[in-house]
Amino acid sequence: MLPILYHYDASPFAELVRAAFGVKGIAWGSVMVPNILPKPDQTRLTGSYARTPMVQVGADIYCDTGAILPALEALGGRSLYPAPLGPLHRMIASWANGPQFLAHVGAAMGAMPADAMGEGFIKDRQARFGMDLGQLGKSAPHLTGQAMVASAWLSDTLADGRAFIGGDAPGAGDLALYSNLWFVAAVPFAADTAAAMLARPHVADWYARLAGFGHGDRQELTADAALAHASAAPLPVSGGVDAPFAAGMMVGVAQEGNRDAPSVGRLLRCDAGGIVIARDVDGAGTVHVHFPRLGQVITPLPSREREGPAA
The missing domain is CATH 3.40.30.110 (Glutaredoxin)
Structure with a gap:
């Protein structure tokens, strides 16, 4: 179906x-x-x-x-939980989509002017999630530093020549890490931060391999x-x-x-x-x-x- x-x-x-x-x-x-x-x-x-x-x-x-x-x-x-990591992909994705996602939000949006988000978006996120733009801006340097750690760890993981974090096949952990970096790269005000993340050895090639799968039909x-x-x-x-x-x-x-x-x-x-x-x-x-x-x-x-x- x-x-x-x-x-x-x-x-x-x-x-x-x-x-x-x-x-x-x-x-x-x-x-x-x-x-x-x-x-x-x-x-x-x-x-x-x-x-x-x-x-x-x-x-x-x-x-x-x-x-x-x-x-x-x-x-x-194709499995989203390929061997040898298997279910470990879920744990990696949980970390990437949890504390690391919040770090990447700061990296992506911390320097974004409020008028670029739109009044409706700001009110929605304030009411539903308690988003505080002032605090987000103040926390942006810290959060960006946290997000940069993920890129550094990813670079270290790929240093032995593997194509993806578990080996030759992409999995859910790769997708979670990829979507965080995609978010930062999609925000023009975070272009320098995205470039620094992608400049880590092996990260840009890994990112391109995942993007190369496209979105299906x-x-x-x-x-x-x-x-x-x-x-x-x-x-x-x-x-x-x-x-x-x-x-x-x-x-x-x-x-x-x-x-x-x-x-x-x-x-x-x-x-x-x-x-x-x-x-x-x-x-x-x-x-x-x-x-x-x-x-x-x-x-x-x-x-x-x-x-x-x-x-």
Whole structure:
């Protein structure tokens, strides 16, 4: 079934997924969403999850790259977790998309004038994530230094002649590191910083090899056409529900560091492999919304509580 990416062009995490499509060499559907709220085409499926990107595969909705990449892995083709690193790619990606992502935000945006971001974007990020432009500017030298460490470590890793961090094949860890550097390189005000990162031995060649995979076969879709794909039955749920939660209970799932409302649904899975909730969507039926376990805040809700309106 065609995976459908909800994204906007400038999103670094969306670029990670687009690059993953390229590595796997698969076709995918593209639904463009705004870079600020509201995002009704996306949240009618997720409930309230409005971060970018989100991937839909039929009636299964995957939020966060931590859930998206394993879903793409299940589609077959070139592995995103190749040997010899295998699952270690997940740990590297978690570091790159966690503290290192925040460092790269500072490296990319710390010197950007406020008027270059747009008033709507600034208000959105302040309200949802508490972004403080003044503090970001003050922290930019420190954060840039932290991001430069990642480039130095990457350079050291590639020094023995390997093409990618695990050897001859690219994986999820490469994609996470790549998307961070792509973000810095995409901001004109950070051109000198991006050039310094790419100037580290072996880094520019590694970056070019990943970029060379492209984005796969992109097919533009309308949001209504994508919604029609959700009328299929969701996939069977694997895994279990760890204590103190119970299968079937109503829960809200929110993200650490995010002030958006939680996505509400019936809990089907909650273990180290991820979180799955079931939601009823007008015009589609029941969908399963998937999250990674890391970075999610789960709140039990009264069983009578119904899902709120989509954001």
